Amino acid sequence: MGRAPCCDKNGLKKGPWTTEEDAMLVNYIQKHGPGNWRNLPKxxxxxxxxxxxxxxxxxxxxxxIKRGRFSFEEEETIIQLHSILGNKWSAIAARLPGRTDNEIKNYWNTHIRKRLLRMGIDPVTHAPRIDLLDLSSILSSYVCNNPAAALLNLSNLLNSTHQQQPLVNPEMLRLATSLLSIKQANPEMCSQNYNLHQNQISNSQEQNNQVLPPLQSNDQFQNLIQGGDFSADMAKHLMQQINVEGFSPNITNLSCPLSQENIVPPNLSADHHQTAVSQANYVPCSTTSGTYINSSTEDEKESYCSSWLKFEIPESTLDISDIM
DNA sequence: AAACGCCGCAACCGCCGAGGT
DNA sequence: AACCTCGGCGGTTGCGGCGTT
Structure with a gap:
């Protein structure tokens, strides 16, 4: 049986509300309260x-209802909650006093979603979209600056725990290694950073003069990183294993300085990458917003966001069990 | 100044679950 | 148990404002 319409649509007005209609509705609700919506119009x-x-x-x-632009804190809260709740706009709205689900939904679709897409972040999964933007960044950071961090990014994408399938398909990985091969054949492609790094690698190789053994387990991968002795060649070695042997290092249990929050968002430039990783206490998920609030342009906002969107949700600001 | 396209937002639509009869 | 109503939700639409050409 088809459901009866909520009201007889014949003769009923649609479209934008007039101020008179608003006044009538407000007056009625002030006297009788909201509810019994079926009989209310009559x-x-x-x-x-x-x-x-x-x-x-x-x-x-x-x-x-609070009107006007969303504050930075509100925006940050929306993104955090959306990463947990998805498109549960009413649940998100319940955490934002004065904001409606419709308003949040609109704001998400017109502002936040687009910004995330521009930044190469999937607005559904909140994960980087390597298929569009990240691969070249990962590769450049791997080859030129920080192979350890680049590999962690890569292995994270391969082994993402909240994805049913890896973000990287085998074809993309083949492309990655192909590009690396080209890079090895044409070392001049890279910047001074690369040359500097290569010198360090050479020195390191002369000192070690060893052949890298195959990695047998995730433990070995973690020990390698935790030991801090992670040259570009070792990184390349690892990457080849990822590609050729299907080795998929598990980084989820890592507690070393290269934990996920220390990995710079891959869309940063190589120079920024190196600088940021070298900062021991770099905390991209900071919730302090003073500098941002004074930044009024979308570009500044985006620039700031690029550093904090790849975050682990701070428990102090969000009690997940409470939401669930 | 006019035409056009884009963007943001209010409002609508269809579906669903809870609760009542 | 079946049916119905109501309120709520998420997705979508359409219009008005604004910027660009």
């Missing part, structure tokens, strides 16, 4: 469907 003398009245009240006329 009792209030409105030629509207009850559903339309409810939406107008909850999304626009309610006295506790």
């Amino acid at each position: 009792n209030a003398g409105l030629q509207r469907c009850g559903k339309s009245c409810r939406l107008r009240w909850t999304n626009y006329l309610r006295p506790d």
Whole structure:
């Protein structure tokens, strides 16, 4: 059996509300309170469907609604909550006093979603989209600057725990290694950083003069990183194993200085990457916002966001069990 | 100044679950 | 148990404002 319409649509007005209609609705609700939406339009003398009245009240006329631009804190909260709850706009709205689900949904679709896409972040999974933007960054950081961090990025993408499937498909990995081969054949492609790094590698190789053994386990991978002795050649060695042998290092249990929060977002330039990783206490997920609030442009906002969007949600600001 | 396209947001639509009869 | 109503939710649409050509 088909469901009966919520109201008789014949003769009922649709479209934007007039100030007179708003006043009638507000007056009625002030006297009788919200609820019984089916009969409300008739009792209030409105030629509207009850559903339309409810939406107008909850999304626009309610006295506790906060209007105006979203603050940085609100935006940050939305992104954090969305990463946990997905498109549960009402649940997100419940955590943002004065904001409606409709408003948050609109803001997400028109601002946040687009910004995440521009930054190469999938707005659904909140994971980097290597298929669009990240591969070249990972490769350049790997070859030129910080192979350890680049590999962690890569292995993270391969082994992402909240994905049902890896973000990187085998074809992309083949492309990655092909590019590396080209790079090895044309070392001049890279910057001074690369040359500097190569010198260090050469020195290191002369000192060690060893053949890298195959990696047998995740433990070995972790020990390698935790030991801090992680040259570009070792990184390359690892990457080849990832590609050729299907070795998939598990970084989820890492507690070393190269933990996930120390990995610079891959869309940063190589120079920024090196600088940031070298900062021992670099904390990209900082919730302090003073510098950002004074930045008014979207570009500044985006630049700032690029450093904190790749974050682990701080427990102090978000109690997940409470939400669930 | 006019035409055009883009963007943001209010409002609508269809579906669903809870609760009542 | 089946049916119905109601309120709520998420996705989508359409219009008005604004910027660009």
